[in-house]
Amino acid sequence: MHQALRRGPSFPPGGAAPSSRPAGLRKRWLAAGVLAVLVALVAGVSLGPVSLPPGSVAIELLNLLPGVRLESGLTEREIAIVTELRLPRVVLGLLVGGLLALAGGAYQGVFRNPLADPYLLGVAAGAGLAVTVVLTLGVGAGGALSGLPLTIPLAAFVGSLGAVVMTYLLGAAGGRSRSPAALILAGVAVSAFLSAGQTYLLQRHADSIQQVYSWLLGRLATAGWQDVRLVLPYFLLTSLVILLFRRELDVLSVGDDEAASLGLHPQRSRYLLIAAASLGTAAAVSASGLIGFVGIIVPHTVRLLAGSSYRVILPLSLLFGGAFLALTDVVARTVAAPQEIPIGVVTALLGGPFFVLVLRTARRVLT
Numbered sequence: 001m002h003q004a005l006r007r008g009p010s011f012p013p014g015g016a017a018p019s020s021r022p023a024g025l026r027k028r029w030l031a032a033g034v035l036a037v038l039v040a041l042v043a044g045v046s047l048g049p050v051s052l053p054p055g056s057v058a059i060e061l062l063n064l065l066p067g068v069r070l071e072s073g074l075t076e077r078e079i080a081i082v083t084e085l086r087l088p089r090v091v092l093g094l095l096v097g098g099l100l101a102l103a104g105g106a107y108q109g110v111f112r113n114p115l116a117d118p119y120l121l122g123v124a125a126g127a128g129l130a131v132t133v134v135l136t137l138g139v140g141a142g143g144a145l146s147g148l149p150l151t152i153p154l155a156a157f158v159g160s161l162g163a164v165v166m167t168y169l170l171g172a173a174g175g176r177s178r179s180p181a182a183l184i185l186a187g188v189a190v191s192a193f194l195s196a197g198q199t200y201l202l203q204r205h206a207d208s209i210q211q212v213y214s215w216l217l218g219r220l221a222t223a224g225w226q227d228v229r230l231v232l233p234y235f236l237l238t239s240l241v242i243l244l245f246r247r248e249l250d251v252l253s254v255g256d257d258e259a260a261s262l263g264l265h266p267q268r269s270r271y272l273l274i275a276a277a278s279l280g281t282a283a284a285v286s287a288s289g290l291i292g293f294v295g296i297i298v299p300h301t302v303r304l305l306a307g308s309s310y311r312v313i314l315p316l317s318l319l320f321g322g323a324f325l326a327l328t329d330v331v332a333r334t335v336a337a338p339q340e341i342p343i344g345v346v347t348a349l350l351g352g353p354f355f356v357l358v359l360r361t362a363r364r365v366l367t
Helices: 002-007 025-046 054-062 076-111 123-136 152-171 180-204 206-216 226-244 246-252 256-261 266-288 294-306 310-334 343-361
Strands: none
Touching: 025 054, 025 076, 025 294, 025 310, 054 076, 076 226, 076 246, 076 266, 076 294, 076 310, 123 152, 123 180, 123 206, 123 266, 152 180, 152 266, 180 206, 226 246, 226 266, 226 310, 246 256, 246 266, 246 310, 256 266, 294 310, 294 343, 310 343
8 A cells, every 4th residue: 555655646538647757856846835825925925005015024924923923114004904904804715715725636636637626516606596596585694703603604505515514415316426527417407506595696696696796706805804704714624634635636646546545435534525525615705705716726736737646736825826816806906006806806818728638538437
């Protein structure tokens, strides 16, 4: 089994070829991922309607560490902008982007499909329908994270997980074994069904269309640290489970029969990973709306540059995914300032051409 793990995954035809890069390169990429997160953190806090000196911002961020007290040169108003307005938004972007990229890498490994992403199992459709119900029927309060028991984030979370459960049940309807292909087809069917319900509600309540679509396009606007506190526990749980099982993904990539002969329980590992990835995706969606393509762009870029083993892909996807979304948010709120472009539009503009590239490399899988 250890020899199989050292071999790394054999990605399916059409996926990226296994990398022959030395293992020592992984440490350099890990350092690059941490550096990307730090750069995204400083850039996200520095740039905005009120530009702040990056050096002063970095010093003020260091002042948040226990026992550190340096003079940053920022005024009290500017310090408030850093700590109470921009920093929570950037941290939320790091958490959401990390979750979406990590879930995307896990789904691609579980399904052995280079086109798998966090919305594969109906997560987006379930969240969209639940939020549409909340907004059109007047339940909850416009995205608040406290107050009434059923708010937009909670509705999105429940709807996402509900859609995943429906997909599991439908995928098992044809027999005892839920194959990856059956789960994918079940996800497509569930998504179509839930999207039809959402369309019906929007037609009956046309006055809510703008509010619904503003959420569906994705956003990272926060009212403080409450959104971060909402996502953080799920971020920690999802990351812990998926990273602990990253070696199993390398074994699953060679096929269920060989994985079972090596002492692994393929179905048990697969469903644990799917459950963890779905939980993390639901938490991300509940806080930020629907932000697409992060789960495709980041894991594939990591695979092409750093290697094909999931021991490399998943940790780096977590880091680079967070940095990618935080920097994308900077573009979304500065390129057309003082107006703000929905972050989902920016990721779609970047992800569309990338998806075509992945589709071309994966064509032998899909034909």
